[in-house]
Amino acid sequence: MEIDASTHQKVQKLLPWMLDATLSGAERSMVSEHLLQCAECRADLDWQRQVQSARPAMQAEPDVERAFAALSARLDPVVRSPRPRQGIVAWLHHVWHSLRPSPWQHWAMAAQCALIVGLGLVLFKAPPDAPGQFHALSATPSPAENAAAAGNVMVLFKPETPERELRRILQAHGAHIVDGPTVTDAYVLYLPPAGRDAALAALRRELAVALAEPLDGGAGR
Ligand SMILES: [Zn+2]
Known part of the structure; x- marks a missing residue:
């Protein structure tokens, strides 16, 4: 199945919020659906998850x-x-x-x-x-x-x-x-x-x- 480039771009921007579970219902289902088709986004999400679990206990936006x-x-x-x-x-x-x-x-x-x-x-x-x-x-x-x-x-x-x-x-x-x-x-x-x-x-x-x-x-x- 061909991957829609603009959806890919949108999903890339939304990935961090996917991890935080702060997406709206519509965004969430768009991301979920895209993840099924796009290995690159799946890998990125996985990488971000690893970074998050390795992250030391500090504020999300450190000074x-x-x-x-x-x-x-x-x-x-x-x-x-x-x-x-x-x-x-x-x-x-x-x-x-x-x-x-x-x-x-x-x-x-x-x-x-x-x-x-x-x-x-x-x-x-x-x-x-x-x-x-x-x-x-x-x-x-x-x-x-x-x-x-x-x-x-x-x-x-x-x-x-x-x-x-x-x-x-x-x-x-x-x-x-x-x-x-x-x-x-x-x-x-x-x-x-x-x-x-x-x-x-x-x-x-x-x-x-x-x-x-x-x-x-x-x-x-
Ligand atoms: Zn993608």
Whole structure:
């Protein structure tokens, strides 16, 4: 059966409200009927449902500026110099604002919240720089091992990047995946400290790399 393009457009806009069960009877039956015919809308609805279930307990329309303020406050103990902190926050801003516009906005924002919480957790895995602690605890990994476990670079690949190409890029620059992909195809990578800055610059030159940002400031450690 042929899918009516204008119905498809309407349904795409209504999908978020389908999940919330806030559609009127007529809208609801239009969406239900269209979903039976349209695999794309079914997949989108399913994706939105997953995003919603993964969404942390926060307001449906989070205040962006407040979210970033809270995030940068949480980053303080880990990221010491102000420059990298700005880098990360600016990068998150960029990701946030480069999202597809409505009707996805509502859901994309929820997805971004999940990313931010994820990034916060990633950064929190790195202990604050307190050498005394490392020596006080016998089984504690070395600072270098900690850095490797936490990752030192965040990379955002372009969405159309094939997995084969992604693997080639990681191998070419000696990068290990620490975490990811997130909902926006971002990866937390570990680059060996010795060649970190050069590898970061090389990553940025890759066509498939939309963004590559250090997570631990300029100096490799
Ligand atoms: Zn459709």
